[in-house]
Amino acid sequence: MPDPKDKKLATEASKGNIEAFEELVDIYYKGIVGICYSVLGNNEDALDCTQETFVKAYKNIHKYDSRSSFFTWVYRIAINTSYDFVRKKKRQREVFSDNVIDTGKDYVRMQLKDEKDGPHEKLIKKISDVKVRSIICSLPEKYSRIIFMKDIEGLSYKEISEIEGINEGTVKSRLFRAREKFADLAKKEDLYE
């Protein structure tokens, strides 16, 4: 069920009230950066993608029917935009250099939470995380999306079913197949020896 406050803000925003939309952005910014970061694994792209998500959401706010929650609606935009980024990245990977296009001081810097670990442990963890992410991304899109949503983002079956437009039973069986494929690849990569 949509939050009545979100519904009201979305209605205001659809009439062109940008302050109302700003309030929605403020509420959901962290959640959306989270999913973009999960998929992209890169702060700069996650911020870019989040910005683009909210711009798209604002442009299409009149299409939000307020039967589903605003979060699931904007989440769907975010995950689609993230995958667009992934596809673009694949095409442009060899021209773009992360060293050349760096984030500036105005850009938000995000930190991983494992600050208490030593540098070596951090590095090992980081490499392992990169591997896990690359395995998830190598799965067919419908499977990788569902793993990101359930196992990384921790959404409920109901939320996933709303976002993906499928019923909860299908979510569960798709999740099973996705995990099965992930586990096969993880074993091949000796990720969890």
Place this chain on the structure above:
Amino acid sequence: MIYTYNKHNKHNNKYYGGKMVKKRFKYCKYINKKKLTELMDNEISNVDKNRLYEHLDSCSKCREKYRGMLESMDIIGSIKNDRDNFVSNIKDEEKDLAVNNVIDAIKNDSYVSSKNQNKALSGNRPKRVFAGAIAGICIVVFAIMIIGVSRDFGVFNFMVHTGESEEQEIAYDDKTAIKAPEENQVPRGEKERTAAESVPGQEDEKSDFVDEEVAFISMKIYDFLPEYSYTRLDAKMRSVLNYFETKNNAYEYIGLFAYPSNETHSIASGLEEILDNAEIKIITGENSQKLLEYISVSEKESLLHGFEQLEADFVIILIGR
């Protein structure tokens, strides 16, 4: 082997004229993919959980079928345990800044879209659509030609951009092909000047560019299409400009390296709107030789790679002061 009908195994086996054909094991009411998923997520009821384990103890078929997944449950669990490593964590003050950036982007984007709407309402929409389609076809044709020709850059000639039509530009290029590259470049802001005025040694810009810092943005043409383009461009441009600012290096020139087309002008004006006071030089695809002289070998290779391998339609080059 011949079996007689037996009501206890009627669901698992099929009988054809008294002969039993063993049905492939498929479904089991105690355990299935959905139940196992719930088990992994710890969202299964205790009753179902107990029933599932009891069944697994007694049914070898189910154990065999789901053995792989049951063995992998700890792998799935480990992703969940490491969830925090995949999740970003931004501070509140950083978030506020980012939210402001989003709202700025929306406002800028609304400004551009409303401008586009006004243009569309002026009654020229069919013409604009037609012109866009022609421009698109031209770009595809030129892209194919240039990719073919780019294998041998020795054949490129330098061409002055004077704001004339493509045909005139190409004709002009033919006439001036033998001239030295640096004699021919005209900044975009001076395009009203005639070619004759601008040609003879106005300014040797090559020296300004040598050994300067160069950043690239390579984009496919769809990055410039309405609705999508300006936002994306804006964000990417901003990150590049920030890069220069952090190095105390204000950008001085922005070269738009593109295949010659009418769209190039609209893109350049779009860029000018986004980047206040930026001087944007349009250097058409056939002028690549001149541009390539400005940049170092490795970056040149990236540029060519961008065009050849990734089929980028535009490369925007920012040159630091």
